[in-house]
Amino acid sequence: MLKIDMLTKRFGDKTAVDAANIFVSEPTMIGIIGRSGAGKSTLLRMLNRLSDATTGTITFQGESITTLKGAAKRDWQSRCAMIFQQFNLVPRMDVVSNVLHGTLNKRSTFATMFNLYPQADIHKAIEILDRLGIAEQAPKRAEALSGGQQQRVAIARALMQDPKIILADEPIASLDPMNAQVVMQSLRSIHEEDGRMVIANLHTLDTARRYCDRVIGMRDGRIVFDGTPAQLTTGVARDIYGAGADFSEAATSTEIETLDRPEVRKAEAYV
Amino acid sequence: MADVSLSGASLGVDSIQSSYLAQVQRRRLYGGLTLLIFIVLMVSGFTIADDRNAGGFWNGLHQVGDYPTDVLSEAWEQRADLPGLVVKYFPALVETVNIAAVSTLIGAIGGLFLSLLGTRGLAKWPRLILLFRRLSDIMRAVPEIVVALVLIFVLGGGPVPAMIAIAIHTAGSLGKMFSEVSENADLKPLEGLESTGATWFKRMLIGILPQVAPNYVSYTLLRFEINIRASAILGFVGAGGLGYELRNAMAWGPGRFDEAAAIFILLFGTIVFFDQVSSRYRNRLTEGQAQ
Numbered sequence: 154m155l156k157i158d159m160l161t162k163r164f165g166d167k168t169a170v171d172a173a174n175i176f177v178s179e180p181t182m183i184g185i186i187g188r189s190g191a192g193k194s195t196l197l198r199m200l201n202r203l204s205d206a207t208t209g210t211i212t213f214q215g216e217s218i219t220t221l222k223g224a225a226k227r228d229w230q231s232r233c234a235m236i237f238q239q240f241n242l243v244p245r246m247d248v249v250s251n252v253l254h255g256t257l258n259k260r261s262t263f264a265t266m267f268n269l270y271p272q273a274d275i276h277k278a279i280e281i282l283d284r285l286g287i288a289e290q291a292p293k294r295a296e297a298l299s300g301g302q303q304q305r306v307a308i309a310r311a312l313m314q315d316p317k318i319i320l321a322d323e324p325i326a327s328l329d330p331m332n333a334q335v336v337m338q339s340l341r342s343i344h345e346e347d348g349r350m351v352i353a354n355l356h357t358l359d360t361a362r363r364y365c366d367r368v369i370g371m372r373d374g375r376i377v378f379d380g381t382p383a384q385l386t387t388g389v390a391r392d393i394y395g396a397g398a399d400f401s402e403a404a405t406s407t408e409i410e411t412l413d414r415p416e417v418r419k420a421e422a423y424v
Numbered sequence: 425m426a427d428v429s430l431s432g433a434s435l436g437v438d439s440i441q442s443s444y445l446a447q448v449q450r451r452r453l454y455g456g457l458t459l460l461i462f463i464v465l466m467v468s469g470f471t472i473a474d475d476r477n478a479g480g481f482w483n484g485l486h487q488v489g490d491y492p493t494d495v496l497s498e499a500w501e502q503r504a505d506l507p508g509l510v511v512k513y514f515p516a517l518v519e520t521v522n523i524a525a526v527s528t529l530i531g532a533i534g535g536l537f538l539s540l541l542g543t544r545g546l547a548k549w550p551r552l553i554l555l556f557r558r559l560s561d562i563m564r565a566v567p568e569i570v571v572a573l574v575l576i577f578v579l580g581g582g583p584v585p586a587m588i589a590i591a592i593h594t595a596g597s598l599g600k601m602f603s604e605v606s607e608n609a610d611l612k613p614l615e616g617l618e619s620t621g622a623t624w625f626k627r628m629l630i631g632i633l634p635q636v637a638p639n640y641v642s643y644t645l646l647r648f649e650i651n652i653r654a655s656a657i658l659g660f661v662g663a664g665g666l667g668y669e670l671r672n673a674m675a676w677g678p679g680r681f682d683e684a685a686a687i688f689i690l691l692f693g694t695i696v697f698f699d700q701v702s703s704r705y706r707n708r709l710t711e712g713q714a715q
Binding site for chain 1: 445
């Protein structure tokens, strides 16, 4: 279904992503973990074609993605939605308009200028918002919402695109634990109910373990681990993060429940 | 899509949808009305202007090219004279650029004080902020050509009245632009300097100027470009420089169009030159700040 072959991105003499190979045969929920600067964001940005690959190819259902240009490239972007760490909504516009931005690829410039969205799309946008539990916020400005609500608006915008793939670049890194859980749960159920592929960059191990079917570990631009959460042992995780023996998964956790586990208090005593 | 809900709190999706749609409809109505009023005003304004116009817009339209054609064809016939004329009028160009440079410098200094005295948090006399703001409003509200005409009447023709007129306008507009920059300046260094017992002027010099200097210089360069054009125009009302020569060349009509062409070339070349130089420096200043 999705095949990434020897994908490489260089910035000057620095290699951000180094010959990445990933093959996905069916819609899966994939978590990418690694230190900051490991190339996770660059990989996702290349998938969405926000930035171009230096060498290598991306193939989706037999279609070469890396060579797309102009309208074909924008069409791909509409099929491959992206969610950002800082939500990247238009702060001064209302929530429904922000969700309707998901249809921009299909709208003419004239219709966009005069805000002429079809009634069916408006209904659909509010239904998606309702599915994510924030329909009451529909007429408010995006900037008036809390971080967790804004991220759900961003997910709604992604769903409005009706994409095959949803890319999430650190979707919960600026959220508190409660909101992080709601957002991850939403992504998981979108994957399960709609059968969409979800690829998420995550900065905490336990989130990847808990919500993903498959985990990819990156270090210094290279893919150093690719397997199921069960295969992700503490030793492997130390390798991915390049950490010493004092590294503990729980110490990086944002889950509330970890506070009740005794090993966490021990781990935090190390920190 | 709405059948599976994550929250279960589908508290009347229908009512939310209908109320939002009503809101959209209202917004579209207002938007359409605004557009309609805009079009009506444009069309009616145009017809009124056309009626009042002595010559008539449509009758005159096909003659628009006549004058430039005359100038260009005559200049082309006498193109051999052009280099000599360019050299002849070069001193006038220097005078024009001089007027612009001096007035930009004086205006920038004036604008600096107007902005510092008219910005909340920086002003030396907070109660007088309004006064300084209105002062800079007035200085930029009066067109420089009006000030120049008055001053020429009082002081007689020449570059000095033009310089004063442009400097006044520059101080007013730079004061406004500068104060928008300094409103965003960080005030913590000021508090630190105040705690050491520094005077207001010292605090501004050390605490504010380094923060705002790149933007100030960038705005000043932009103003310099504008002032070159302004000082050329003021020549038309007798303030000397290139504009004065251009008016003479144009007023004397056919026979001296080669001179007019030479002056146009000089003026155009200068403006393009300074535009390019200053936009390069402005880019470097703003980008350098980002790094």
